[in-house]
């Protein structure tokens with residue numbers, strides 16, 4: 080039901096050492112208004128960030144959640160063997176711990192503002208849901224967020240290779 084807040088921009092499951100490879104979202108019932116899923120290209124954001132502030136390659140953030148005991152530390156910009164520099168990121172939350180000191184006297188607020196700005200420039204998809212839609216996301220490339228919405232909506236989520244929840248039992 081109604082959500083007045085944005086779901087902050089994030090890579091799914093950064094409290095794991097290896098973030099999920101893929102997840103899929105499906106729409107069974109769309110909200111009356113809003114609720115679009117926004118996808119940002121983490122490769123574009125990483126390249127632009129490194130061009131503006133190369134020292135950000137040294138930033139590391141530890142991520143936790145309220146609902147699991149696992150934590151993991153990730154570089155802000157990962158070097159993916161397949162895709163090169165990729166931003167893997169979650170917007171400022173109290174369960175983020177930025178490793179200090181930050182390079183060149185950068186404050187956390189400055190670092191987050193810089194990343195958010197480059198993510199805004201790297202928006203790739205704003206998907207407005209209709210019943211029957213299915214979106215598959217490469218979680219190691221894309222950062223996602225969700226707009227506020229009003230009314231009821233029903234979504235299905237599937238996580239590929241989730242180490243915590245087996246959402247599909249494979250046949251033998």
Ligand SMILES: [Fe+2]
Pocket residue numbers: 089090091223
């Ligand atoms: Fe998510």
